[in-house]
Amino acid sequence: MSGLPQQPSIFGGEMHRLSALTDGVFSIVMTLMVFNISLPKDRPSGNLTMALLGLWASFLAYGISFGLVGIYWSAHHSMFRFIQRTSHELVWLNIVFLAFVALVPFSTTLLAAHHSEPVALIVYGGSLILIGLSLLPLWWHATVGGRLVQRDLPVAVVRYGRSRILVGIIGYGLATVLALCNTEMSFILFALVPLMYIVPPIQRAWLGFYGLGSTPGAPESPRDAGGDSSSSSPKIPE
Numbered sequence: 706m707s708g709l710p711q712q713p714s715i716f717g718g719e720m721h722r723l724s725a726l727t728d729g730v731f732s733i734v735m736t737l738m739v740f741n742i743s744l745p746k747d748r749p750s751g752n753l754t755m756a757l758l759g760l761w762a763s764f765l766a767y768g769i770s771f772g773l774v775g776i777y778w779s780a781h782h783s784m785f786r787f788i789q790r791t792s793h794e795l796v797w798l799n800i801v802f803l804a805f806v807a808l809v810p811f812s813t814t815l816l817a818a819h820h821s822e823p824v825a826l827i828v829y830g831g832s833l834i835l836i837g838l839s840l841l842p843l844w845w846h847a848t849v850g851g852r853l854v855q856r857d858l859p860v861a862v863v864r865y866g867r868s869r870i871l872v873g874i875i876g877y878g879l880a881t882v883l884a885l886c887n888t889e890m891s892f893i894l895f896a897l898v899p900l901m902y903i904v905p906p907i908q909r910a911w912l913g914f915y916g917l918g919s920t921p922g923a924p925e926s927p928r929d930a931g932g933d934s935s936s937s938s939p940k941i942p943e
Contacts, residue, residue: 719791720785720788720789720790720791723785723791723795723796723799724785726799726803727778727781727799727803728778730803730806730807731774731777731778731781731806733807734774734806734807734809734810735771735774735775737810738767738770738771738774738809738810738813739767741763741767741810741813741814741817742760742763742764742767742817744756744757744760762816762817762818762820763817763818765817765892765896766813766814766816766817766820767813767817769813769895769896769899770809770810770812770813770816772899772903773809773833773899774806774809776873776899776902776903777806777836777840779902780840780866780869780870780902781802781840783866784843784844784847784866787847787848787854787855787858787862788847788853788854789853789854789855790853791853792846792852792853794846795843795846795847795853798839798842798843798846799843801839802836802839802840802843804839805832805835805836805839806836808832808835809832809833809836811832812828812829812831812832812833813829815828815829816828816829820888820892821888822888823884823885823888823891826880826881826884826888826891826892826895827881827884827885829881829895830877830878830880830881830884830891830895831881833873833877833895834874834877834878834881837870837871837873837874837877838874840870841867841870841871841874844863844866844867844870845867848863848866859917861915861916861917862915862917864915865911865912865915865917868911868915869902869911872901873898873902876894876898876901877895877898879894880894880895880898
């Protein structure tokens with residue numbers, strides 16, 4: 706039963722330890738990104754304003770990446786509100802996911818320093834694609850056949866979660882390919898894709914497409930929602 710505490714297993718682990726590791730990695734990654742913004746040590750004295758304006762690419766890359774990492778943290782947090790048990794496979798899929806997340810500070814620094822070069826944009830996009838490609842099997846493993854989630858989890862919730870991952874992979878893939886012919890448009894597309902996950906009207910439309918309620922919060926079970934799950938639209942976190 707979903708309400709019972711998870712029993713210890715040599716093949717899995719405790720949910721709170723997995724979440725704590727994930728939160729720790731994300732917090733370090735988000736902190737490291739700002740450390741890469743600094744004025745050149747050999748800059749001429751005076752005219753600090755121009756020197757700061759010269760860092761526009763660093764600040765833009767930082768803003769885009771910080772938002773992206775925040776989106777992936779939110780997605781992971783939302784998934785684990787439905788995932789109620791762990792497994793050996795889930796633990797290692799999560800570690801692979803975190804390994805690619807940890808690459809973001811490097812790819813962000815590369816993007817800021819060489820934003821007009823296709824290779825930098827390709828490396829940046831590749832790191833984001835790998836994050837999505839590692840998150841997709843994690844969600845699939847947890848939800849297929851109700852393996853690690855409640856058995857009556859609506860199919861719409863599973864599809865909604867999968868669609869959000871796939872849209873990111875496709876969006877960043879297009880931005881990466883675009884870098885081969887137009888680096889400026891590629892940079893712009895990298896900045897626009899995260900808005901699909903942040904702008905409230907887009908979120909409501911996305912939820913509505915799958916027939917899901919727009920109120921954040923996922924009950925532990927249909928009974929916790931105060932009624933039969935079939936009588937109302939499921940509510941999931943945005």
